[in-house]
Amino acid sequence: MDETVLGEKKYRGEFIKPGRHYLEGSEACVEGALLAGMKVYAGYPITPASEIMEHASRRLPQFGGRFIQMEDEISAACTLIGASWAGAKAMTATSSPGFSLMQEAISFSIMTETPLVIVDVQRPGPGQGYITTSQEDVMQARYGHHGEGPIIALAPSSVQDMFELTIEAFNLSEKWRTPVLIMAEETVAHMREQLIVPELDTIEIIGRKKPQGLGITPENYLPYGHELVPPMANFGEGYNINHVSLAHHADGNVGNYSLKAHRENIERLHQKIEGSVNEIARVESQFLGDCDHVLICYGSVARTGLEAVKEVRELHGIKMGFIRLVTLWPFPEEILRNLISTVKTVFVPEMNLGMMKHPIAEALRDKCDQVISIPEIGALHNPEKLVDKVLEVSTC
Amino acid sequence: MLKHPMLEYIKEEGSSGMRLPHILCPGCGAGQVLNYTLHAVDDLIKEEGVKKENFVFISGVGCSSRLTSHYLDFDSGWTIHGRSLAIATGALLANPELKIIVFTGDGDAAAIGGNHFIHAFRRNINVTVLCVNNGLYGMTGGQVAPTTLPFVNTPTTPYGNIEDAFDLCKLAEVAGASYISRWITAQPMQIIKAVKKGIANKGASFIEVLSQCPVHEHETPVDSMNALKEITVPVKKAESSDKIPVGELHFAPRPSWTERYESVIEKANQRLS
Numbered sequence: 001m002d003e004t005v006l007g008e009k010k011y012r013g014e015f016i017k018p019g020r021h022y023l024e025g026s027e028a029c030v031e032g033a034l035l036a037g038m039k040v041y042a043g044y045p046i047t048p049a050s051e052i053m054e055h056a057s058r059r060l061p062q063f064g065g066r067f068i069q070m071e072d073e074i075s076a077a078c079t080l081i082g083a084s085w086a087g088a089k090a091m092t093a094t095s096s097p098g099f100s101l102m103q104e105a106i107s108f109s110i111m112t113e114t115p116l117v118i119v120d121v122q123r124p125g126p127g128q129g130y131i132t133t134s135q136e137d138v139m140q141a142r143y144g145h146h147g148e149g150p151i152i153a154l155a156p157s158s159v160q161d162m163f164e165l166t167i168e169a170f171n172l173s174e175k176w177r178t179p180v181l182i183m184a185e186e187t188v189a190h191m192r193e194q195l196i197v198p199e200l201d202t203i204e205i206i207g208r209k210k211p212q213g214l215g216i217t218p219e220n221y222l223p224y225g226h227e228l229v230p231p232m233a234n235f236g237e238g239y240n241i242n243h244v245s246l247a248h249h250a251d252g253n254v255g256n257y258s259l260k261a262h263r264e265n266i267e268r269l270h271q272k273i274e275g276s277v278n279e280i281a282r283v284e285s286q287f288l289g290d291c292d293h294v295l296i297c298y299g300s301v302a303r304t305g306l307e308a309v310k311e312v313r314e315l316h317g318i319k320m321g322f323i324r325l326v327t328l329w330p331f332p333e334e335i336l337r338n339l340i341s342t343v344k345t346v347f348v349p350e351m352n353l354g355m356m357k358h359p360i361a362e363a364l365r366d367k368c369d370q371v372i373s374i375p376e377i378g379a380l381h382n383p384e385k386l387v388d389k390v391l392e393v394s395t396c
Numbered sequence: 397m398l399k400h401p402m403l404e405y406i407k408e409e410g411s412s413g414m415r416l417p418h419i420l421c422p423g424c425g426a427g428q429v430l431n432y433t434l435h436a437v438d439d440l441i442k443e444e445g446v447k448k449e450n451f452v453f454i455s456g457v458g459c460s461s462r463l464t465s466h467y468l469d470f471d472s473g474w475t476i477h478g479r480s481l482a483i484a485t486g487a488l489l490a491n492p493e494l495k496i497i498v499f500t501g502d503g504d505a506a507a508i509g510g511n512h513f514i515h516a517f518r519r520n521i522n523v524t525v526l527c528v529n530n531g532l533y534g535m536t537g538g539q540v541a542p543t544t545l546p547f548v549n550t551p552t553t554p555y556g557n558i559e560d561a562f563d564l565c566k567l568a569e570v571a572g573a574s575y576i577s578r579w580i581t582a583q584p585m586q587i588i589k590a591v592k593k594g595i596a597n598k599g600a601s602f603i604e605v606l607s608q609c610p611v612h613e614h615e616t617p618v619d620s621m622n623a624l625k626e627i628t629v630p631v632k633k634a635e636s637s638d639k640i641p642v643g644e645l646h647f648a649p650r651p652s653w654t655e656r657y658e659s660v661i662e663k664a665n666q667r668l669s
Contacts, residue, residue, distance in 0.1 A: 011661070012668040040489045061664035066489040066657055071515040075482035078475070078512075082454070082486025085473060086494060090486065108476050222411060235471040236491055238449040240407075242466045243473040249412035254466050256413045 013062030021195045025162040025188045026051035028195050029093070029119060030059055032166035036205060038117075039065040039088035042079035044072055044098060047131045048186040049121035052093035073098035077105035080116040084109075085243060087234035089170055093119035095186075096137050097128065103145045106179055110149035110269065111245040113230065115173035115208060117166070119182040121189040122351075124378045132378045133186035135299055135351040141181050142329045148266055150273035152280060153181040153329040155298040159193045165326070171206040172280065176272060177229050183328060185351065187300040187380055208232050211239060224265070225250025228272055274330050281332035284324040285339055287313065291321035293394060294340060294368075295347040296360055298325040300380060305349055308386035316387075318394050328356065333363040342367050345393055349374035349381050402434040407467050415467040420459065423617025425581035425607030426499075426528050430463045432584050433497060433526060436591035446595075452487060452496045456480040456509060459535050459609075460501040460528035478509030481516035484523050485653075492522065492654035495595055502529040502543040506562050510542075517571035517600045519653040524594035524601045525573075527564060530609040538612030550612075564604050569646050574599035576646035580606045580624040583642070590644070599652045606640070 016031040023031070029052055033041075041060050043053035053069070060067045065088075070076040076092045083090035094102060099120040109116055120141070124134040137144075141153040152172050156165045165182060173180040211221050211231040218239045224230050230250075233239030246254040247262040273280065284302075287309065288294070297305040302324040309322040323339065325332065346368045348357040354373030361371040374381065374389050407415050420427050440446040451470050455461035457477035464474045475483045484496045505513050505527050516523065532550060533539040539552040543564065547556045565576050575597040577590045587605060594601030606628065608620035615623070631643035 012665045014668075040486065042486065042489070058664070061657075061661040062668060064661055066654070067660075068485065068489060068653075070482065070485075071511050074479065075485070075512050075515070078479040078482035079486035079489065081475070082473070082483035082488070083490040084486070085471075085483075086452075086487040086490035088490035090490070104476055105479075112473075225411075235452050235487055235494060236449055239471070240469050241471055242407075242464075242468065243475070244466050245474070245476075248466070249410075251410035251412050252466050253410050253412045253415050255415055261412070 011062060011064040013059065015200060016197050018197045018199050021197060022192060023159055023195045024051065025159045025184070025191045027055050028159045028163040029166045029184070029189070030055040032163040033091050033117070033170065034059060034063060035200065035203060036167045036170035037089045037207070038091050038170065040080065040083035040090040041065070041067045041092065042070050042076045042083070042090070043092045044070055044076045044094065046095045046098045048123060048189055049093045049095040049098070049119065051189065052119060052121070073101035074104065077102040077118065081105060081109055081114050084114045084116050085235050087236070089115070089174070091117040091119065093121060095121045095123045096125050096134065099137055099140065100144070103140070106151070107145035107147055107149055108245050109179040110145065110151065111147070112243045113177040113224065113232070114179065115177055116179050117169045117173055117182065118179060119184055121184045121186055123186055130378055131186070133300070133351060133380060134378065135183070135185060135301070135355070138183055138328055138352070139355045141183055148270065150270055151181060151329050152176065152178060152273060153183050153327070155183050155325060155328050156188050157298070157300050157302040157324065158188065159191055159195050162188055163195055163197070167203060167205070171204065174206050174208045175229070176276070176280070177208060177232055178273060183299065185299050212237070222250040223252045224248055228268065277330040277332060278334060281327035281330055281335060283326060283332055283335055283339070286322045288321040288339055290319060291343060292319040293345045293347065293390065294321035294323060294343050295349065295386070296323045296325065297349050298328060298356065301349050301351060304381050304383050304386060308383045308390065311383065311387050312390050316391060318390065320390065325356070331359045331363070333359070336360070336363045337367065340364060340367050344369050346371045347374060347386070347390060348372070349376070349386055351376050351380065353377070402431055402438070405434050405438070405469050407469050418465070418467065419462055421611045423608065423610040423620070424459065425530065425605065425609070426460045426463055428581045428584070429460070429499070429526055429528050429587070429605050429607070432587040433591050436588045436595070439588070440592060440595060446495065450493060450495050452494050453499065454480045454484045454487070454496060455499040456504040458501040458504045458533070460499050461504055463499040478504055478507070479512060480504070481509065481512040481523065481525070485516060485519070485521050488521055488523070488654055496523045497595070498523055498525045500525060500527050502527065502531060502564065503533050503541045506542045506564055506567070514567070514571040517568050517573040517602065520572055520574055520599040520650055522598050522600070522652040522654060524591065525603065526591070527602065527604045528607045529564060529604055530607045532609060532612055534609050534612060538609070565602065565645050568602040572600070573602040574647070574649050575601040577644045578604040578606070578640070578642045580628055580642060581608060582621050582625060597649060598655065599649060
């Protein structure tokens with residue numbers, strides 16, 4: 001064995017270089033994960049997500065990390081839980097049917113406050129559906145897991161996003177001690193386009209808050225206490241941490257059950273994510289000054305959406321604004337409300353039959369006359385479809 | 397007051413009050429298994445200098461999984477029904493130095509966790525699995541399990557069990573576990589020794605402990621334990637008997653997953669030079 005490699009634990013893997021690259025979204029995702037500090041990847045093959053795991057299997061050992069192909073998506077997600085407890089940043093990628101199987105682990109990770117990252121390269125359903133593109137899991141992301149568990153879910157719309165939002169997902173998961181979902185689509189995972197990597201030392205990388213850093217001794221350590229986001233001890237550090245998903249007290253005790261303690265447990269989990277929505281969530285917007293209508297979208301539909309908005313403004317003189325949800329969950333209700341005064345129509349194009357339309361309509365219930373869904377199944381919308389719908393509604 | 401010596405490794409109370417008593421029924425075999433395991437770990441810490449902080453206990457869901465729960469004074473995870481071996485796999489990928497002990501039951505390991513059971517052993521991950529096999533689902537009311545003997549009546553087999561039982565040790569062997577032994581709860585010294593051997597084995601060790609469930613068997617703990625003695629025979633005398641063999645059944649050390657993965661890391665880095 002080459003001692004310079006393993007004896008001194010010096011690995012030869014190099015991060016992606018700053019500058020311009022031409023990459024597939026799947027590769028950009030893994031490169032971002034490596035920069036974020038991913039040390040464990042566990043997965044199970046599924047179209048159209050397998051490219052991510054193949055790239056991870058090649059790249060991760062170059063950095064001394066470990067890659068494993070598990071026996072199913074259930075165990076892949078569970079592997080991340082164990083890896084995270086033992087101190088590693090860990091990720092998996094799957095597609096919609098596999099995402100269904102991971103819901104159990106997601107629910108458990110929310111309750112045990114376990115940082116990990118899951119990429120869902122969405123394909124259409126239900127059932128095997130098809131292997132093309134989709135945004136049909138955005139409600140599963142929020143409500144697929146059992147129980148009152150808030151979640152963070154991001155929606156990339158480009159190769160650049162697959163890189164940047166993967167880093168952001170790791171940062172959010174460590175900062176808030178919670179699982180984070182990247183709701184990608186076949187479109188962005190298989191897309192090849194320019195990626196611009198900034199100088200690496202300008203990229204912010206966040207690690208979990210530790211009891212050692214706060215001067216908390218093992219004797220005084222509360223695995224689910226101290227702060228809104230409890231500091232997390234890793235396995236092997238002598239903190240004798242007991243991870244439990246039964247309703248628990250701050251010290252991890254599941255005994256002495258009381259409704260009060262149970263509710264405090266759930267309320268803190270809720271407060272941690274939903275109560276911090278304005279810190280966690282991001283949206284992007286253009287043309288919102290004096291607009292009559294607004295188009296709200298996310299993921300790769302934001303690309304078609306922006307093109308359509310520009311076209312109706314330039315060619316048809318319609319005052320149309322554009323909003324892209326970078327964060328799907330926690331839903332940025334207040335941010336949306338602050339962006340929009342009042343408009344006539346809110347258009348929501350999605351690659352499903354109208355899912356995010358619902359929280360959008362709820363958020364803007366008194367700020368618009370109508371919310372119109374523009375659904376598409378199994379493929380990206382043509383810009384013409386969006387333009388035609390806008391013209392049909394705004395001219396009648 | 398004289399205290400049980402293994403209370404050294406139990407968190408009796410915390411900031412929210414008492415953590416004990418545990419939830420196990422009087423006469424349950426799971427507590428015996430915890431006692432024997434802690435004795436083995438105690439020996440390794442005090443006699444062989446193994447670092448206490450390197451031990452990690454992982455369990456799933458069920459009576460035996462409550463051995464991990466919230467009162468062990470070790471790093472631990474009381475996890476998802478059937479998934480303890482997948483979660484243990486992840487912990488080892490992050491830190492191969494950990495000494496992981498998994499507590500599981502027959503339903504947890506062989507029904508809902510069956511897939512992870514065989515694949516963890518195929519990979520020979522460095523873990524010691526203690527399976528408390530009472531042949532039924534104790535936590536939920538005594539329903540039939542994949543280890544229940546044929547014809548037995550349970551709450552979900554009111555007309556008798558029509559299915560045959562798994563032999564968990566044979567299953568573990570064909571899957572690839574490198575150390576396998578089977579005992580009954582009435583064999584403390586043998587189990588302590590087996591746990592130490594399992595932890596020393598740098599691969600997947602499977603230790604099945606046939607256990608009594610006096611509550612669902614409607615027996616006294618003593619009668620229930622004596623019944624285990626009746627149906628078992630030492631492995632040396634097993635050939636001439638149709639009883640269940642107990643003792644060391646298989647020992648064939650081979651490199652663990654994480655040991656083999658070192659060659660992956662090496663090759664990946666060599667290609668970059």
